[in-house]
Amino acid sequence: xxxxxxxxxxxxxxxxxxxxxxxxxxxxxxxxxxxxxxxxxxxxxxxxxxxxxxxxxxxxxxxxxxxxxxxxxxxxxxxxxxxxxxxxxxxxxxxxxxxxxxxxxxxxxxxxxxxxxxxxxxxxxxxxxxxxx
Amino acid sequence: xxxxxxxxxxxxxxxxxxxxxxxxxxxxxxxxxxxxxxxxxxxxxxxxxxxxxxxxxxxxxxxxxxxxxxxxxxxxxxxxxxxxxxxxxxxxxxxxxxxxxxxxxxxxxxxxxxxxxxxxxxxxxxxxxxxxxxxxxxxxxxxxxxxxxxxxxxxxxxxxxxxxxxxxxxxxxxxxxxxxxxxxxxxxxxxxxxxxxxxxxxxxxxxxxxxxxxxxxxxxxxxxxxxxxxxxxxxxxxxxxxxxxxxxxxxxxxx
Numbered sequence: 296x297x298x299x300x301x302x303x304x305x306x307x308x309x310x311x312x313x314x315x316x317x318x319x320x321x322x323x324x325x326x327x328x329x330x331x332x333x334x335x336x337x338x339x340x341x342x343x344x345x346x347x348x349x350x351x352x353x354x355x356x357x358x359x360x361x362x363x364x365x366x367x368x369x370x371x372x373x374x375x376x377x378x379x380x381x382x383x384x385x386x387x388x389x390x391x392x393x394x395x396x397x398x399x400x401x402x403x404x405x406x407x408x409x410x411x412x413x414x415x416x417x418x419x420x421x422x423x424x425x426x427x428x
Numbered sequence: 429x430x431x432x433x434x435x436x437x438x439x440x441x442x443x444x445x446x447x448x449x450x451x452x453x454x455x456x457x458x459x460x461x462x463x464x465x466x467x468x469x470x471x472x473x474x475x476x477x478x479x480x481x482x483x484x485x486x487x488x489x490x491x492x493x494x495x496x497x498x499x500x501x502x503x504x505x506x507x508x509x510x511x512x513x514x515x516x517x518x519x520x521x522x523x524x525x526x527x528x529x530x531x532x533x534x535x536x537x538x539x540x541x542x543x544x545x546x547x548x549x550x551x552x553x554x555x556x557x558x559x560x561x562x563x564x565x566x567x568x569x570x571x572x573x574x575x576x577x578x579x580x581x582x583x584x585x586x587x588x589x590x591x592x593x594x595x596x597x598x599x600x601x602x603x604x605x606x607x608x609x610x611x612x613x614x615x616x617x618x619x620x621x622x623x624x625x626x627x628x629x630x631x632x633x634x635x636x637x638x639x640x641x642x643x644x645x646x647x648x649x650x651x652x653x654x655x656x657x658x659x660x661x662x663x664x665x666x667x668x669x670x671x672x673x674x675x676x677x678x679x680x681x682x683x
Contacts, residue, residue, distance in 0.1 A: 322525035322613055326680045345674035347533070368680070373546065373562065373667040376453060400682040 327368075327406045331397035335365055335405070336413075339389045344382040346371050351385055353393065355403075366404045367393055369421045378420065385410070395421075452665035457487070460662050461633060468662035470634025477552065481593045484557070484628050484636060487549050487666070491635075491659040495543040498612040498640075498654055506652065513617050513647040520615030526681060528615065529608060533671035535566045537585045537609045538602050538624050539640045539656070546669065547661050557591055557598065562666045570600050577603050583620050585609060597639075600626040611642065619646040634660040 323329075337355035349369040354362050369375060372382070385391070390413040398404040407421045461472040475483040494500055499507050509517060520527070530536060536544055546562040555573035570591040581588050583606035591600040602624045609618040622644040630636040636658040643651040 322528060325524040325526040325528075325531070326677065343674055346669050347671045347673075347675055350674070350676065366676075368676070371669065373669055376451065376667065398680050398682075400680070402682070404680055 323406065326398060327396040328399045329396045331399075332394070333397050333405050334392065334394050335367075336392045337365070337390070339385055339387055339391060340364060341387065342382075342385050344372050346373065349375060353391065363403050365393075367395065367407045367410075368405070369407055369410075375421075380419065384419065390414070451667070453667070454663060455665060456663050468634065468660075470632065470660060470662070472633040474630040474632055482596070482598055482628075482630060483552065484550050484598055484630055485552050487547050487661040487664060488636065488658040489547045489661050490543055490545060491657040493545070494612070494654065494656055495540070495545060496613045498539070498543060498616065499652075502652075502654060507616065508649040508652055509616075510647055510649060516617050517615055525613055525615050528610060528613065530564070530610075530613075531675075531677045533564060533675055535561075535564045535585050537605065538568070538587055538589070539626060539638075539642075540609075540611060541566065541568075541586075542626070542638060542640070542656060542658075543612065547664070547666060549666055557600075560666060562669050564671045565669045577601060583607070587622070587624070596629055598628040600624075600628070602626070617647050618642070618644050621646040634662070636660075 335353060335355045337353040339351055340354050341352040343350040349372050351367050351369070353365045353367060355365050356362050370378075372380075375384075392411045392413065393405070393407045394409045394411075395405040395407040398406075410419045410421055411417065412419065457468075459475075461469040463469045475485075477483045492501065535541060541548070541559075541561045541563060544561075544563040548562060549560040551558045551560070555571065557570040557572060559568045559570070561567065566586075568586050568589060570589040572591045572593075575590060577590055578588055581604035584604055585606060585608075587602040588604040589600050589602040591598055593599070603622070605618060605620055605622045607619050609622065610616065611618050622642070625641040625643070627639040627641075628636060629639070638656045638658060639653060640656060641651050641653045642648065
């Protein structure tokens with residue numbers, strides 16, 4: 296059992312870096328515009344680890360120094376857990392870079408495809424519904 | 429390695445493993461045949477029940493991406509739409525399925541809940557086969573006690589289902605649907621005239637096909653059939669999925 300336990304973190308590390316097709320309950324395209332690609336860097340202010348989609352919020356400073364709080368959609372907690380995430384993978388205060396697609400409305404809301412943790416450089420795939428529209 | 433370092437490393441590994449082992453996402457399923465190294469033997473023969481019927485019990489997931497377009501594996505133009513149904517389908521495609529009932533956390537129904545990329549658990553109990561769908565935390569009862577389908581039922585999202593065993597399949601007939609059901613994410617319509625026949629055939633321990641026949645003379649000019657492959661999900665479990673917990677769909681589309 297000791298050996299099995301020691302393998303689990305490895306399995307998690309591999310799963311966290313392997314994108315999987317997940318969780319499209321409904322059309323991605325009604326909400327987000329895949330041609331409005333955004334790359335955002337900031338610190339996490341809040342995490343909502345809930346169905347049907349996990350959300351986290353990011354304070355992003357623009358060139359003029361003003362800060363916008365972005366809302367970022369991930370896959371469902373269920374899909375993320377099966378990909379190796381836990382509810383503490385993203386924590387308040389973490390500095391991250393998000394690659395994603397902005398909401399059609401133009402509001403500071405986006406669907407995150409990849410989240411990179413600044414502290415470790417780890418790229419986390421987000422169980423995005425965009426992979427299975 | 430010094431004992432203290434070994435101890436710290438072991439504690440670190442166990443702590444790292446805890447969030448995973450604290451759920452049942454990796455928990456050995458009883459009754460699965462295994463190879464010599466302990467892995468599930470998914471190619472082992474399919475199980476039978478004590479009374480000799482096909483046993484389709486288990487945790488399953490769709491093994492093909494048909495939830496967007498249930499006809500994705502059929503030749504183009506195979507879906508025999510009635511003209512109004514084709515027109516409605518085109519409208520739904522043009523507006524990106526924005527009025528899909530599942531955006532409001534309503535269940536997919538039959539057969540759509542079988543297509544959604546979340547696992548579901550099939551249980552065989554006396555008088556019924558029960559499907560517990562993780563998606564939207566929903567369930568279906570398929571009665572096997574010999575009852576007939578109801579004559580004039582209150583229309584329902586999952587309809588009403590009865591099942592029977594044939595030599596090689598578990599056959600489910602369902603009727604009594606409402607007029608609001610979507611057959612897939614792209615929005616193929618269905619009406620209260622819909623009758624669905626699902627034939628579950630388990631090839632081996634880890635693989636099953638569901639042949640799905642859509643018979644809705646109001647929406648389609650003839651019955652049409654698709655086959656959905658399923659894969660067993662060994663050594664895992666369902667998770668809770670309460671869709672109303674934090675559904676931001678309408679906020680995101682600006683309604």
